[in-house]
Amino acid sequence: MSSTAPDPRPAPSPDEDGRAPGDTAHADTVGPGSREPSTDRRRGVFIAFEGGDGAGKSTQVRRLAERLTAAGHAVLTTREPGGTPVGERLRSLVLEHGDVVVDARTESLIFAAARAAHVEQVIRPALAAGRDVVTDRYVDSSIAYQGAGRGLGSADVEAINAWATGGLQPDLTILLDVDPRAGRDRRAGRAPEDRMESEPDDFHTVIRQTFLHRAATSPDRYLVLDGTLPVGEIAARVGDAVLRLADGSLPDVPDAASAAGRLTAPPPDDTAVIPLPEPGAESGATTTRAAGRLADHR
Numbered sequence: 341m342s343s344t345a346p347d348p349r350p351a352p353s354p355d356e357d358g359r360a361p362g363d364t365a366h367a368d369t370v371g372p373g374s375r376e377p378s379t380d381r382r383r384g385v386f387i388a389f390e391g392g393d394g395a396g397k398s399t400q401v402r403r404l405a406e407r408l409t410a411a412g413h414a415v416l417t418t419r420e421p422g423g424t425p426v427g428e429r430l431r432s433l434v435l436e437h438g439d440v441v442v443d444a445r446t447e448s449l450i451f452a453a454a455r456a457a458h459v460e461q462v463i464r465p466a467l468a469a470g471r472d473v474v475t476d477r478y479v480d481s482s483i484a485y486q487g488a489g490r491g492l493g494s495a496d497v498e499a500i501n502a503w504a505t506g507g508l509q510p511d512l513t514i515l516l517d518v519d520p521r522a523g524r525d526r527r528a529g530r531a532p533e534d535r536m537e538s539e540p541d542d543f544h545t546v547i548r549q550t551f552l553h554r555a556a557t558s559p560d561r562y563l564v565l566d567g568t569l570p571v572g573e574i575a576a577r578v579g580d581a582v583l584r585l586a587d588g589s590l591p592d593v594p595d596a597a598s599a600a601g602r603l604t605a606p607p608p609d610d611t612a613v614i615p616l617p618e619p620g621a622e623s624g625a626t627t628t629r630a631a632g633r634l635a636d637h638r
């Protein structure tokens with residue numbers, strides 16, 4: 341990421357659909373010719389991609405949108421921080437280098453504020469209209485980067501985000517796992533590093549551990565994939581999993597004022613540190629559930 345607003349990322353490569361999630365500071369509906377939002381299903385499916393910087397999330401967001409669109413779904417792709425005009429402005433506050441001092445708690449609240457707008461203005465309406473929503477990052481990024489990376493602890497970060505989102509959770513979170521150094525290498529020579537990306541490898545290693553740990557504690561809500569696999573192979577696995585999910589019945593979206601969205605006693609802290617494999621130990625490995633992924637790391 342570079343330091344210019346609103347979306348300084350390099351243009352997508354030619355084999356992709358030419359759109360960055362959240363382009364033009366708004367979420368983007370893919371597939372103008374796709375079906376009208378269904379009337380026979382209550383809502384669309386909500387998918388989040390998570391992982392370190394350079395893990396391949398944006399690439400896979402686009403690939404999944406193409407697959408869902410081809411299957412006749414109406415799809416909305418979006419990203420965090422951003423996805424709304426206010427979110428894009430908040431994005432520049434926390435990602436640009438500059439003379440504005442943003443301490444850890446402020447940073448956490450800014451990400452949560454951008455997310456509140458994103459959920460209220462974009463995600464909930466799209467799901468209610470029967471659109472599938474695919475977001476590049478969501479609450480887990482705050483738990484990993486602010487909770488663990490900045491040392492705020494997962495419990496408080498989880499609590500403010502439960503309130504910000506009214507308890508809205510993805511139906512499935514796809515975690516693309518790559519060694520932070522590999523992610524950094526992938527970005528080399530592209531846009532200048534933003535505030536987060538320029539943090540040292542140790543910071544990004546803790547973030548990776550936190551994502552993996554969260555996935556391991558709720559394996560039914562996560563699909564964990566080795567982000568070093570070929571793009572097409574990851575896309576195929578993701579598409580298969582999401583289409584299976586979308587074909588099934590989905591639980592109701594919690595109301596914004598539901599108990600899950602109230603600031604109550606926080607859940608127990610779960611930012612345990614998980615040992616990582618030695619460099620190179622995971623090469624070629626494919627593990628689709630976090631528990632298995634973590635087993636690989638022991």
Ligand SMILES: Nc1ncnc2c1ncn2[C@@H]1O[C@H](COP(=O)(O)OP(=O)(O)O)[C@@H](O)[C@H]1O
Pocket residue numbers: 353391392393394395396397398399400526527567568569570571574
């Ligand atoms: N599975 C993959 N294998 C090799 N390179 C990849 C893979 N997925 C993405 N890339 C490349 O890595 C870089 C970062 O990918 P991107 O999707 O922008 O990651 P993120 O959104 O997680 O930061 C891009 O140059 C992209 O083409």
Ligand SMILES: Cc1cn([C@H]2C[C@H](O)[C@@H](COP(=O)(O)OP(=O)(O)O)O2)c(=O)[nH]c1=O
Pocket residue numbers: 341391392393394395397398419420421435451477478479481482483485486536537
């Ligand atoms: C959504 C979110 C992102 N971030 C960070 C992660 C990324 O470094 C940055 C978003 O930058 P972005 O360029 O969108 O991510 P990526 O490099 O993965 O393509 O913001 C947080 O620290 N907390 C959050 O809640």
